[in-house]
Amino acid sequence: MYKRRKIERRYVVIIILVVATLLLGLFSYSINDNRKLNIIEKSIKDAGLIINKTINVPINFVKDKIDEAKSKHKIYEKYKKLSKKYEKVELMEAKYQESLKEIKELKETLELNKTLSESSYLNASVINRDIGDFYDTMTIDKGSKNGVKKDMAVITNKGLIGRIIKVSNFNSVVKLLTDNDSNSKISVKIKVNENDYVYGLLVGYKEKNKTFIIEGIAENTEIKKGYEVTTTGLGNTFPSGILIGKVKKVSTDNFDLAKTVEVESLVNFDNITYVTILKRNMEK
Amino acid sequence: MKISIITIIVSFILDGIISNFISLDSYLKPLFTVVSLIIIYPFLHNKQNEYLKIAFITGILYDIIYTNTIFLNAIIFILLAFTIIKINVFITNNFINVGFISLFIVIIYKIVNFFILVIIGYLNLNFNVLLNSIIKSLLLNILYTVVAYFITDKIARKNNIYKID
Structure with a gap:
């Protein structure tokens, strides 16, 4: 009797271990960024988030009005800044047109069709943000029906914030740059003067300092605080020239062989309401 | 039963809405759906199977909708539901006790969730992240549990709906 019970207990332990392993495998598979949502998931997610979005509309309206009222006293200062900038706009416009013409001619010469830097824009609202707390994601109200595809870059008016990882019919999930996923290293460049760039790799995010870490920069390169950091367009995910932030701190590694640069984003990742998706026209 | 389902639905929707309006670094992170399992238990004391089913479906x-995972929260919600059933054997329901249960459940939810994500390699084992996440989730959720308990209790008394104390 005792022996039989012992054997039964052993079976129970084995079954529990097998089920736990299978479940962990399932969790691991389901959380993978490369997993596509199935039809059932898409339908439930769409239905749930439509309700969420509908309720958000009046709340967003009130929130926008409050923000508007708060920023009203700064209008005169903004006007002064903008009128100064406006004087330069015509000159820049002429330069821009000239550059566009030049690029077009060069492309014709090199027989290039479209590059990764050519994108169209799609604005979206944030429906919810990182409810699980550990995921560094947010859900936006544009999906495959609006032309959104996996791996498209997502920006705000202050710079890059992340990429699309999951697409449903009417909403998508954005993985933020603040996520320390080792598989999502981004090729970046630091503008050291008018024409020169230094290339590096964005490898992670320092939660404590709220800065991005860039590695792979030679020790003999001079990098100063305030230099702009943008994407290079290498790696087929992010188009080139998207602002990531400005250099905040430069330090050398333990062996004095390479520099590590801390970059501060201009985006407030804790409070994002509206975003823009860069819809790539074509990749070549 | 009706009051339980309404409580769960309202909490579920509020989770999404509140997350959108509260800064991510604030100390007011919502986990209303998780703590609503505490609120609805007294109404389903005689129907524990129904209670577990509701917890499982809500988890799915x-x-x-919120975490893009499969069965992760469903399993955790079932575990939490079992814990709530066990706790209710020893503790009576009142404002203070419900607040304490809420504190306990939020901590369990965070720890279990964190360790599963660490085991599957999604998160690094950094206890500061866990501690930070727990601290940021306590205040709002305890407050919500107490308020929701007060409201559902009033409704139950007014309409003579069965619940245990």
């Missing part, structure tokens, strides 16, 4: 919906 939470997985699909």
Whole structure:
């Protein structure tokens, strides 16, 4: 009797271990960024988030009005800044047109069709943000029906914030740059003067300092605080020239062989309401 | 039963809405769906199977809509439901006790969730992240549990709905 019970207990332990392993495998598979949502998931997610979005509309309206009222006293200062900038706009416009013409001619010469830097824009609202707390994601109200595809870059008016990882019919999930996923290293460049760039790799995010870490920069390169950091367009995910932030701190590694640069984003990742998706026209 | 389902639905929707309006670094992170399991238990004391089913289905919906996972929250919600059933054997329901249960459940939810994500390699084992996440989730959720308990209790008394104390 005792022996039989012992054997039964052993079976129970084995079954529990097998089920736990299978479940962990399932969790691991389901959380993978490369997993596509199935039809059932898409339908439930769409239905749930439509309700969420509908309720958000009046709340967003009130929130926008409050923000508007708060920023009203700064209008005169903004006007002064903008009128100064406006004087330069015509000159820049002429330069821009000239550059566009030049690029077009060069492309014709090199027989290039479209590059990764050519994108169209799609604005979206944030429906919810990182409810699980550990995921560094947010859900936006544009999906495959609006032309959104996996791996498209997502920006705000202050710079890059992340990429699309999951697409449903009417909403998508954005993985933020603040996520320390080792598989999502981004090729970046630091503008050291008018024409020169230094290339590096964005490898992670320092939660404590709220800065991005860039590695792979030679020790003999001079990098100063305030230099702009943008994407290079290498790696087929992010188009080139998207602002990531400005250099905040430069330090050398333990062996004095390479520099590590801390970059501060201009985006407030804790409070994002509206975003823009860069819809790539074509990749070549 | 009706009051339980309404409580769960309202909490579920509020989770999404509140997350959108509260800064991510604030100390007011919502986990209303999780703590609503505490609120609804006294109404389903005689129907524990129904209670577990509701916890499981809510977990699945939470997985699909909010965290893009499969069965992760469903399993955790079932574990939490069992814990709530066990706790209710020893503790009576009142404002203070419900607040303490809420504190306990939020901590369990965070720890279990964190360790599963660490085991599957999604998160690094950094206890500061866990501690930070727990601290940021306590205040709002305890407050919500107490308020929701007060409201559901009033409704139950007014309409003579059965619940245990």
